[in-house]
Amino acid sequence: MAVQAQAKCGVKDSEISFQIEEKMQNILFKITKFTLCLLLTFHGIADCQTPIRTTSELLQDKEAMDSIMSIDILNDMVKLGTTQDSKLNIQSNCTTKEYGITPILVYIIQPIEFNYGRLFPSKGIWKVRYKFDRCGESKIYNALFTASNDREKPKCDMLLPGTTNASQLLIKDALTSALTNVHLQAIKTGDKKCEDVNVFDMRVSEGFHDVTEGDKTFKGVWEEIWTFKCCDKMVDVAITFIPNADPGGASFICRSTSDKKPQISSILSVNQPIKPRTGGAQ
Template sequence: MSPEKTYTIYKEGEFKMKKVCGLIAVAIVGVVFVFTAGSFAERVNPGEDFRYARRTEAYINAQPMFEILYRMALEQDKKFGLQPHCNSQYQVKPLGTIILSPINFPDDRPHPTEGIWNYRYQIERCGEAKIYNTLFIATDNGEAPTPRIYYPGTTSADPLLIKDAMLSALVVATATDPHLKDCREIDVFDMQVTKAPHTVTEENRGVSGGWSEDWTFRMCGQLATVGITFTPDQKNGGTTFSINPSKSGVGG
């Protein structure tokens, strides 16, 4: 990734599929990617350095990708009711990419045929900024990957861990205010790491590598935040979690 890059988008562009000077332009969600016909095969596994995966790095960092992120951000802003009257340009700043399953590029395809990756980025508009995430899911037929909106924020939990902790977090969040008990309009508004990996006390012993987060839910027009501590399970493997009621609260 190149976090120092910033792309400014003034409005949604108009894109069409076409061939130019022997290059192949491929549309993805209304956006064009351009690749040379003689691309080489490449496979990138979770945790590997993108600097040694030139084709994948170029694909993920292609400027048209930021048009997709921009559209995903607009959709999120609309859902949360953020910046409804903002008419200034949006700045898209990449913060990082996490490979969730191996990305596989055959030598004869313009798109990966395997892989899931999470693109984390910051949107700046009208003096405010928010961090969003978009998942990209490759298709086995080699067509363009499918972008899907993911939870906002900077969580360090992987999708499976988030799924495991979500129900407990929601139960605590709804308990912060009696008026939220019957609320059915619930969205994850933000997930922020509040303590980087550190030593966590569990059963009167220190466990290294634990971290803490605040998860904020938008519930029927109110914001409810719960604190969560994640602790590596040194006996059975994996990661356990605990909800910290003292960190929970409701805001406007």
């Protein structure tokens, strides 16, 4: 990646002086903050860490955003994107070295902590959803970052592609049922059994909404379609998610997209709810 610098012509000396003075003030402020932090750490009063717990806090912190979207991090996202493209056999003839990375969402799983003056976070786990562009086509991918040492860039792991609303725990639980449905569909249509099955996409087909059946209302229900690439064939699985009354968990049921949508009450009667607080929507 190349960094381009632009020069401005026709700027007055007074404006230049003002810009230099403003930059010097920012530098002095950072030095003062860092020095104060070191003194507090030396006396055991503070550890120089500023935890960021929510996405809104992260978006308001320019230094933190610059850190988690540094060139090193973006390069890791490019590597994951090309690896996923290869795994899913997408754009196999694309040989370009020019890539586009557009962050869509940052979801904080565990608070991100920074030591002042360090490039990388010292702690934290977060997920980045991004659009990966190359050769005129784009795909939505997800990457999981884990920071444990501010002297090294965070560990980067590949997650399943798409724009699912489900948490990682809920995805893990629903995936087994979804794969079973894929194989049942293959048996029903007489297709040969395919051992090479990969998640190609996960998308929301109906956002959060309430469903009323009789005198009972189920809140926050949502629908998704997960697409699997089975050898050379695409297979869609529809999934209904129903959040538990106790926040954090969810029930679900998988079906073919051609099957009629079941009643929520019938889903809950046969499907054991997922109880951990991390098992619902993210």
